[in-house]
Amino acid sequence: MTEMILTLFNGISLGSILLLIALGLAITFGLMNVINMAHGELIMVGAYITYLVQNIFMQYAPEKYFDLYFILSIPLALIVAAGVGVLLEVSLIRHLYKRPLDSLLATWGVGLILQQLARTIFGAPNVGVQSPSFLNGGLELGSITFPYSRIFILLLSLICLACIFYYFYRTASGRRVRAVMQNRQMAECLGVSTRKVDMLTFAIGSGLAGVAGCALTLLGAIGPTIGTSYIIDAFMVVVVGGVGALFGAVAGAFGIGIFNTIFEFLTNATLGKVLIFILIIAFLQWRPSGIVINRSRSLD
Template structure:
């Protein structure tokens, strides 16, 4: 029973990490149909922002206030990653709408440039980020120990999901975003400034990538290629869940995390990853549009 509960928790933990990484990608990919291969580097930016803030706290802030660095890093990582997202959208993405292959290649090149920039600034070796003291240890339940860091990432992913839901369904800007997703031409005819909606949405998606990078510092050392380890899994979550569907992203993330953990438990990490890919391929043969199909009022072209 303990082994089963631990396996379920590991699947839930991996699913929460994938959800946190894929949330921003689901927003941008769902709205603008842009394949942003630099999403992983936005995650890297959030991780390095956390490292820099930790270094500043170690140098200039009294030790008794050191734990505050991580709580401060979350909003700062969001805004800095969002700023990079705005710069990327204004300088490149806006010229590549409705050109998915061009956007894929261009953002892949931007990702390589950002990786090299990180190597030039911080060096090629990985760097460590010290976890705050309140996230050390774990919650003991009988013979089980559930790490506080994993529980924090789970709580953070749920909080981010609630924030996106409230933004989409409880604000005026969120209604504009959903209108553009359903029918861009009609939204323009009704006075919605779609260019501003695209820019704001891309910035929000990039900001959540920064939060994901901040959370990943709790799991181990970070380096210039930290985002590339997760970008494929993030795209799998978006495709399996359904493009632009938050509910589908949640189910896809936790489903992939659960099956990945179960397969690894009975086989190995490599074989488990292969089995997950095979399961996803079989699923997409059955439902090519994903778990949740987004309805559109636009005529099929």
């Protein structure tokens, strides 16, 4: 029973990590139909921002205030990653809408440039980020210990999801975004500035990638390729959940996380990854549109 509970918790924990990474991708790829292969490098930006803030607090802040560095890093990583996303959208992505292959190749090249830039500034070896003291240890329930860092990532992913839901479905700006994604020509006829909506939406998706990078520093060392190992899984979450469906991304993230953990527990890490790919391929053969199907004229 203990092993079953731990396996389920590890699956939920992995699902929350995938959800936090895939939320930004669900916006840029699912809602904007832009294949952003530099999404992993935006995660890297958030991770290195956390590393820089940590070093600043180590050098200049009193020791008793050190734990505040992580709280400050979350909004700062969001802002900086969103700024990089806006710069990317204005200078490159804007000219490649409705050209998915060109945008894929261009953003892949941008990703390589950002990786090399990170190696030039911070060096090729991985660097460590010290977790704040309030996230050390874990919650003990009997003989089972649930790490505080994993619980924090789960709560952070749910908070980000709630904020995105509120923005898209409860604000006028969010309704304009959904209107543009469903029928761009009609939204333009009604006076919606689609250029501003595109830039804002890409900034939100990029900012969420920065928050994901900040959270990943709790799990281990970071390096220039930290986002590369997660980008394929993030795309799988979006495709399985349904393109353009936020709650589909939630179901896809936790489903992939739980099944992946179960397969790895029953076999090993390599074979478990193979089995989850086979399961996803079989699922998409049966339901090619994903878990949640969006009905709109633009998709038709």
